[in-house]
Amino acid sequence: MPTAEQHGFRPHTDGPVVPVQTRSERFRSVNVDDFAQVTGREHEWKFSPVATFADLIGGELDGSRVEIETTDAAGVEVSWIDRGDARIGRAGIPEERAAANAWSSFDEALLIAVSGEDEKVVAVTRSGLGATPRAAHTIIEAAPNSRGLVVLRGIGDARLSENVEIIVGEGALLTVVALQEWNDDAVHLASHFARLDRDAFLKHIVVSLGGKVVRVNPSTHLAEQGSDIEALGLYFADAGQHLEQQVFVHHDAPHTRSRVTYKGALQGQGARTVWIGDVLIGNAAVGTDSYEQNRNLVLTDGTRADSVPNLEIETGDIAGAGHASATGRFDDEQLFYLMARGIREDEARRLVVRGFLLEIVQKIGSPDLEERLTAAIEAELLGS
Numbered sequence: 001m002p003t004a005e006q007h008g009f010r011p012h013t014d015g016p017v018v019p020v021q022t023r024s025e026r027f028r029s030v031n032v033d034d035f036a037q038v039t040g041r042e043h044e045w046k047f048s049p050v051a052t053f054a055d056l057i058g059g060e061l062d063g064s065r066v067e068i069e070t071t072d073a074a075g076v077e078v079s080w081i082d083r084g085d086a087r088i089g090r091a092g093i094p095e096e097r098a099a100a101n102a103w104s105s106f107d108e109a110l111l112i113a114v115s116g117e118d119e120k121v122v123a124v125t126r127s128g129l130g131a132t133p134r135a136a137h138t139i140i141e142a143a144p145n146s147r148g149l150v151v152l153r154g155i156g157d158a159r160l161s162e163n164v165e166i167i168v169g170e171g172a173l174l175t176v177v178a179l180q181e182w183n184d185d186a187v188h189l190a191s192h193f194a195r196l197d198r199d200a201f202l203k204h205i206v207v208s209l210g211g212k213v214v215r216v217n218p219s220t221h222l223a224e225q226g227s228d229i230e231a232l233g234l235y236f237a238d239a240g241q242h243l244e245q246q247v248f249v250h251h252d253a254p255h256t257r258s259r260v261t262y263k264g265a266l267q268g269q270g271a272r273t274v275w276i277g278d279v280l281i282g283n284a285a286v287g288t289d290s291y292e293q294n295r296n297l298v299l300t301d302g303t304r305a306d307s308v309p310n311l312e313i314e315t316g317d318i319a320g321a322g323h324a325s326a327t328g329r330f331d332d333e334q335l336f337y338l339m340a341r342g343i344r345e346d347e348a349r350r351l352v353v354r355g356f357l358l359e360i361v362q363k364i365g366s367p368d369l370e371e372r373l374t375a376a377i378e379a380e381l382l383g384s
Contacts, residue, residue, distance in 0.1 A: 076122040116143075136163075149174075170200060205234075217247070234357055257289045260277055262294045271300075
């Protein structure tokens with residue numbers, strides 16, 4: 001048996017903290033008071049500029065309804081439900097203080113219910129949130145065997161901490177796009193929790209372009225046999241901008257599958273991105289097929305990209321599992337190839353970066369949204 005003197009079982013020098021030995025053992029609660037005050041040294045906060053959003057971590061939040069605009073789609077119902085609704089908490093509960101503060105503060109939850117086997121697209125836009133610290137809670141529920149694409153978009157000013165629950169019923173095929181296009185001074189902290197039933201498929205896409213600090217952490221529970229997640233991310237950090245995502249995929253049932261691909265670009269002094277990818281293959285998840293990767297393209301000096309893939313396997317009977325991470329400048333050979341064919345250097349650079357990022361955009365499945373995001377990436381490259 002291990003003794004208290006062995007590594008990992010004695011307190012750290014910075015306090016009486018014993019590190020969590022497995023991802024699934026992290027403390028969870030919906031009550032903000034159950035979490036200790038944040039110092040910035042915690043595993044979930046050590047890459048984050050916590051001083052810039054201390055009010056969202058532990059301060060009082062406005063939990064009233066946020067202003068939304070929705071598009072109409074047959075088979076999609078958007079409504080507000082009481083915080084005592086049985087669906088709240090089904091997909092997951094917070095593992096850190098900011099998410100718990102939002103959970104403790106919201107008055108009503110926004111419900112986006114998808115039904116019907118025909119393809120449908122609905123967009124929900126949050127805007128006009130202002131500078132007041134706010135809390136929000138959203139539930140996206142896909143009925144068994146339903147099909148749909150839900151876009152959750154943020155624009156304008158905001159200081160928002162929110163939780164998003166995604167419930168994908170048996171045999172359902174659901175795409176959720178979280179699109180952050182906030183104003184330059186906005187701060188947005190989000191925890192996404194997804195639960196997938198038997199043979200359900202979720203395509204979860206995080207696109208972060210605007211905002212001063214944007215931190216979107218998706219957590220997916222592959223709870224039943226045959227469930228499948230494709231987790232995609234695209235981010236473009238400009239000078240002084242902090243874009244972060246901590247991704248967790250929990251394989252908890254036999255013959256489940258996951259693919260995680262996040263790609264980002266950085267330009268300008270002080271541009272910062274953080275990607276942490278955790279995959280846990282539980283002891284009951286025989287036949288698991290999993291792979292995660294993160295790629296970062298550095299366009300100028302003065303930027304920083306942190307990339308930390310983690311893979312934990314508790315069973316030896318899997319189909320495959322792996323991870324990869326890479327951060328670097330774009331390929332000079334590609335640039336030379338384009339310039340040798342008469343393309344100006346600035347245009348050649350844009351083409352290389354655009355090709356790097358469009359791999360994610362082209363997987364969304366909505367031509368209109370793909371076209372709009374392509375234009376947004378072009379605007380980022382032009383600095384406009």
